[in-house]
Amino acid sequence: MIQKPWFPFRKGVPESEHINYLELFAVWWAVVLWGRHVQGRTVVIRIDNQCALRQVAKWWGPPEYLPLLKQLFLTCVRYDIRLRPVYITTKDNKLADLLSRMQLRQFHMEHRAFMRATVWRQDRDDWMLSPAEFHSLDMEFGPFTLDACVAPSRANAFCAVSWSREEDARVQRFDGHQAWGNLPFSIMYDIIVNFLRCKKRQQMGTSGTFLVPVWGQDRGRAPDPTWTLILSMPEVFKVVECGGGASGPRAGDAAGLGVRADSVVQALLQEQKRYEEEALARSTRGAYSTGARAFVTFCIAFACLGCLEPLLPASDDVLVWFITFSSWFLAPSTIKNYLAAVRQLHLQRGHAWRPVAERFRVAATLQGVRRYWDRPSKPVMPLTLQNLLDMSRHVVFSSLSELSLWAAILVGFFGLFRKDNLTTGKEDACNPRAALVRDDVLFTEDGETVWIRVRYSKTIQCGERFHWVPLRRVPGSALCPVWALRALMSATAGRAGDSPLFVAEKVVGRKVQVVPLTHAGLVGGIKRLAKAAGLRPEAYAGHSLRRGGATAAKQLEVHTMYIKHQGDWRSDCYERYCEMQPEQRLILPGAMAAAAAALT
Secondary structure: OOOOOOOOOOOOOOHOOOHHHHHHHHHHHHHHHHHHHHOOOOOEEEOOOOOHHHHHHHOOOOHHHHHHHHHHHHHHOOOOOOOEEEOOOOOOOOHHHHHOOHHHHHHHHHHHHHHHHHHHHHOOOEEEEEEHHHHHHHHHHHHOOOOOOOOOOOOOOOOOOOOOOOOOOOOOOOOOOOOEEEOOOHHHHHHHHHHHHHHHHHOOOOOEEEEEOOOOOOOOOOHHHHHHHHHHHOOOOOEEEEOOEEOOOOOOOOOEEEEEEEEHHHHHHHHHHHHHHOOHHHHHHHHHHHHHHHHHHHHHHHOOOOOOOOOOOOHHHHHHHHHHHHHHOOOOHHHHHHHHHHHHHHHOOOOOOHHHHHHHHHHHHHHHHHHOOOOOOOOOOOOOOOHHHHHOOOOOOOOOHHHHHHHHHHHHHHOOOHHOOOEEEOOOOOOOOOOEEEHHEEEOOOOOOOEEEEOOEOOEEEOOOOOEEEEEEOOOOOOOOOHHHHHHHOOOOOOOOOOOOOOOEEOOOOOOEEEEHHHHHHHHHHHHHHOOOOOOHHHHHOOOHHHHHHHHHHOOOHHHHHHHHHHOOOOOOOOHHHHOOOOOOOHHHHHHHHHHOOOO
């Protein structure tokens, strides 16, 4: 193995052989091995060495330990992990100690004893449920997102998120969880009271299924407070008799019962979550998700450095540091979008958000970043009619893929279409609501015009209207969009009406499959034809069609009202797409020069 500068047993560095260094190295090695499996989580790591425990908690130590601590910190940032070191006694850490000393025979003996259920049954509170019984409960009342009561080893945890006695379900927040709990007898009353407190605070999205025993009252026992509480709230708890999958010590004539809180609203809750997600377009959700992940990752690294600012709500200090840090890697416009994602994150979590304009330091920092780093944008070049004519000479119209690509280019240019209406993001993820389908094409009886229906776009996100785009025939020209669409419809005549309009051929093994035309396929085709026509391919992309069509219409002195309607623009931003040619820009200075010359 290559000896890195932070590895143990290095020559000339006796400190790297000390037990404290070896314990710290074991923490780093564990994060390296399993970090990718626990990304984005707080990881409880148990250490039986007090020196290593303090160094991980404070991210500081002797000079010889700092390179290793630095690597541990960078690895945690890489996997978006926040370590929570917890002390474990040497007695409880027997398995790890035996394995580290390579005492494999004794390790296997102790491991078999540990895995036997009799070990867990020594604890009166830690009775078990068979996996089959849990699966049945999860199918009926779940899916569960949290196991509220598990052993410290997590060996009996059924959910990815779980709480042991260290987290203590009596004080944790159940808000927003569909919790499962095999409650310890001695503290189940306190856990249920805490759950009810969380349920009252956030009623929608918070539910629980708890396995509790029922003690009989025929032997002079006092009524069990947990069971009395459950029976006193029939409007909250639904009591369901559980099967015989539970095992463990039982008090008197205890019987297992499953208690479900608020199971009726789960279908409504899932539907409501789906509607809440649909409030934003898919691209907007993706952009917000990227910005939120960047902010949370920054806050985790920020906390690892010892700055204990709360994640939410974010203070002005955190926001200005986030802007400053992001300016090292991102453009000012991207940072502004990330702040919009942080705003959305606050509102989703129920926190108030003050606009950036009302935060002087945040607004000033953002403006300073823009003033220092902003550069002129480099928009793609618009395609012209002459460019399209030159490109048409390199199209193989006998190929379905080439014919479909050319039809998409002409429809996008003459119809001022957005790229999302012509293509899909992935071959296997076509959205028939957004992309054009065969049923959206309507030819007039005289064959001179084709009408294309747009059901969903950037300006039609709720299906509140249809936008009809007309295209006229160009007789005897390869630039005729009507001819290209007719040829494409004939070549794909056997396909369903709700199938994508623009397609491509893909070879899979010995078969040729017809798949939707993707964003990458359209952009790649435009660049390829542009290069064949003698143009610079890097200057053109999918937006060159929409921008080129608007520019061509402006040069023909078409009224801007028609341009705006054809492209379905809500604002006047389309005027930026209408590129003014050099000869047009010379009209004003030429007129002024002529007027000046007349005076001399």
